[in-house]
Amino acid sequence: MASLKSLFGGARPEVPAASDVQPDAPPADLMLISTRNIDKSYPVGNGQVFVLRRVSIDVKPGEFVSIMGPSGAGKSTLLSVVGMLDSAWTGEFWFLGHPVHTYSIKERVALNKQYIGFVFQQYHLIDDLTVAENLDIPLSYRNIKKGEREAMVADTLDRFQIVGKKDLYPRQLSGGQQQLVAVARAVIASPRLILADEPTGNLHSSQGAEIMELFTRLNQQGTTIIQVTHSETNAGYGNRIINLKDGWIV
Numbered sequence: 001m002a003s004l005k006s007l008f009g010g011a012r013p014e015v016p017a018a019s020d021v022q023p024d025a026p027p028a029d030l031m032l033i034s035t036r037n038i039d040k041s042y043p044v045g046n047g048q049v050f051v052l053r054r055v056s057i058d059v060k061p062g063e064f065v066s067i068m069g070p071s072g073a074g075k076s077t078l079l080s081v082v083g084m085l086d087s088a089w090t091g092e093f094w095f096l097g098h099p100v101h102t103y104s105i106k107e108r109v110a111l112n113k114q115y116i117g118f119v120f121q122q123y124h125l126i127d128d129l130t131v132a133e134n135l136d137i138p139l140s141y142r143n144i145k146k147g148e149r150e151a152m153v154a155d156t157l158d159r160f161q162i163v164g165k166k167d168l169y170p171r172q173l174s175g176g177q178q179q180l181v182a183v184a185r186a187v188i189a190s191p192r193l194i195l196a197d198e199p200t201g202n203l204h205s206s207q208g209a210e211i212m213e214l215f216t217r218l219n220q221q222g223t224t225i226i227q228v229t230h231s232e233t234n235a236g237y238g239n240r241i242i243n244l245k246d247g248w249i250v
């Protein structure tokens with residue numbers, strides 16, 4: 001997995017042209033994501049244990065998909081693959097027509113930075129940056145002037161009602177507050193795709209509903225959303241459920 005520092009720090013990335021699209025690739029305008037027979041395994045003892053088995057999914061632009069399944073089913077693993085955080089898998093994966101399976105890790109990270117906002121299960125805020133600085137990170141990957149970035153951070157702090165927390169560090173926040181900052185960071189740069197791993201797990205139900213309503217609004221404006229959730233209520237905000245069990249789609 002690429003280190004989080006490398007993902008959330010550093011210069012603006014260069015995304016390769018999708019010119020070397022293979023003949024069997026799905027048309028980019030039809031699918032945001034197409035995976036074919038994704039396998040992922042870990043070595044255990046003399047053998048290997050599979051955590052993803054022949055996973056083939058298609059997600060169209062504008063969908064709001066929920067991934068569900070028991071603990072250990074492979075949901076977070078699948079999100080890491082789709083988000084190009086994890087390159088240790090086999091199979092084929094096209095993202096907006098880009099043949100990701102042929103790309104270097106650097107090219108995958110560039111795609112991730114340009115198109116995807118993440119909410120991780122464990123938040124993954126950067127400890128030595130304040131709330132406001134954490135929110136600025138996705139903006140730093142875009143060609144946006146400093147003054148405009150500051151205005152966007154201020155708007156987002158306001159929208160998430162965390163203005164009073166802007167100069168605090170993640171360790172000075174409660175779990176729920178860190179989760180809110182993580183959601184704010186995922187949406188601030190208006191990414192094409194939001195990947196969210198149990199984005200409301202640590203929130204009060206009314207805050208959770210607010211996040212789901214925010215996702216619904218973003219989705220209505222064209223953002224594609226894939227969320228992992230154990231909650232039927234949260235899954236109800238989406239338009240489709242992908243069920244995983246023991247690494248298989250069921």
Ligand SMILES: Nc1ncnc2c1ncn2[C@@H]1O[C@H](COP(=O)(O)OP(=O)(O)OP(=O)(O)O)[C@@H](O)[C@H]1O
Nearest residue numbers: 042049051069070071072073074075076077078121
């Ligand atoms: N480094 C590793 N070595 C061996 N197995 C691993 C490793 N990392 C993860 N796994 C296994 O991969 C499987 C899938 O894990 P994953 O985190 O994707 O599950 P999940 O569906 O997100 O579960 P949860 O709902 O609890 O978050 C688990 O059985 C886990 O033990």
Ligand SMILES: [Mg+2]
Nearest residue numbers: 075076077121
């Ligand atoms: Mg998980």
